[in-house]
Amino acid sequence: MANDPQPAKKSYFFGKGYKDLWNTVKGAWQRNTESIDKYKDNIASSKGADTNVLFIFKWILNSLAIIAVLICGSAITLILFAINIAILLIFMTVIYIGFTVAWIIDRVYLLQKKIFTACDECKGKSLIPVYICPNCEEKHTKLTPGVYGILNRTCNCGEKVPTAFFNGRHRLTAICPHCWSEGRITYLNSRGSAPICIPVVGGRSVGKTAFITAFSKDFIEKVAPAKSWEVEFYNKAKSGMFEEIKNDYQTGSTRMTERPQDINKPSSISFSFFVKGNEFKPERLVHIYDIAGEVFTDNSENEIQNQYGYCQGIALIIDPFSIPSVRYKFESELTPEDIAGIGRADINGIINSFLNKLKDITGLTDGMKISVPLAVVISKADSAGLFNELGESAVNTFMANNPGKYNNRIDVQDYLCRKFLVDNGMENFLNIINLKFKNNRFFVCSAIGHTRNKGAYQPKGIMEPMEWLFRNADSKMATSWKDTDFTKHPFALKSIEMQGD
Ligand SMILES: Nc1nc2c(ncn2[C@@H]2O[C@H](COP(=O)(O)OP(=O)(O)O)[C@@H](O)[C@H]2O)c(=O)[nH]1
Ligand SMILES: [Mg+2]
Ligand SMILES: [Zn+2]
Ligand SMILES: [Zn+2]
Structure with missing residues (x-):
């Protein structure tokens, strides 16, 4: 101490x-x-x-x-x-x-209360950040009850500063201890909130940025108001990001996720905002991490992606058209823009490099399962009418033909997605997911809703995976965000037979 x-x-x-x-x-x-x-x-x-x-x-x-x-x-x-x-x-x-x-x-x-700080620059986690004396700006590295004082301590300048959460310590200005030890000052505006950290991962051009754009805009402008939650941006930079997000949403485009050449800049960028509501004490701080796909697949990140170690859920986006047999089947139906936008990286390669990353960061060994919930999201389902195979109508047809097999639509979708992948030669990928991730679920979505730059986003299937991840991440989210009926026993999904329906 x-x-x-x-x-x-x-x-x-x-x-x-x-x-x-x-x-x-x-x-x-x-x-x-x-x-x-x-x-x-x-x-x-x-x-x-x-x-x-x-x-x-x-x-x-x-x-x-x-x-x-x-x-x-x-x-x-x-x-x-x-x-x-x-x-x-x-x-x-x-x-x-x-x-x-x-x-x-x-x-x-x-x-x-699961309160900690997650630095959006270096991705370092800290329970007690470095707090700054409001009078002399001296840095207190261990502002906790101790020999310097029980509830307060007297800074060398004479200022009394609180040493505990319940005494208002979290209202002091804080900086990241990891950044500071490397000679940088990164302000942490977490204010004693409980973070919900969700990295969105996948290869290049699989639709990660589009997914985050659709989710952020719809969550902030539709989901939160409907539940009387108030949203506040983490800082000015993030509120500027939301302006870009709204603009992209309006025009149906996606920004190239920056791949910073400056090695002092972070490789993954968080979009961060507070969610406030009567049920959230303390307030929640959502961090959604976007990363340039090539950096993700090449393992060439500037900073260690520590968020994989403390995040409460992961969204793995896969581009169905990067699967050779899917592409072969549907290429003639794709628009030139869609063909240009196909993610080329091999899905098995991506999952293997991701697992290696998780091994490095979390110390995961070969026999161990990862307990962080994983949402595998098949993207761009508007293209070539993929929704016909995996979307609402497919779910309806399946339920009509198999009465009583599943009691909720989202389980049927999970089944249809797994079957789709197996049918297209992705059994190995599916096995790895089941072997490594204790709690995984498959979803299908279209973030833009149509080919890019053809009008505003019309997202489909974006909110379900995020709702599932949020509800797994946070017990209060689990009780107050109930738009989708998920099965009560996600583990039961593991036993889904892949052959014959
Ligand atoms: N048709 C269609 N294309 C999409 C969708 N989402 C992404 N794309 C295409 O995929 C490209 C890459 O998307 P982006 O989100 O930037 O991928 P990222 O590299 O994973 O961030 C875009 O330029 C679009 O052409 C979608 O929902 N529907
Ligand atoms: Mg991107
Ligand atoms: Zn002082
Ligand atoms: Zn930091």
């Missing part, structure tokens, strides 16, 4: 108290030696000056006095020392218990 030297005044009983104790003891001894010296002087001045009898008398008298000082003085010093140290130890113990209790309450609160 708080052992690093901090730019603050230590509690009296842990710092100056001991100096004072030492001074008291030293002072008492000094007085004793002074008295002894005085008696010695008496003897010395008597020698030669007084008669022999008087000298012997004074010698005895002063020697007795010296012995008395040695005995009584030591005793008094010892008693003084004992009382002093007892008082110090009592207060020290009381304060120690005090800050330990406060420290535990603070920690338990943070962990129980």
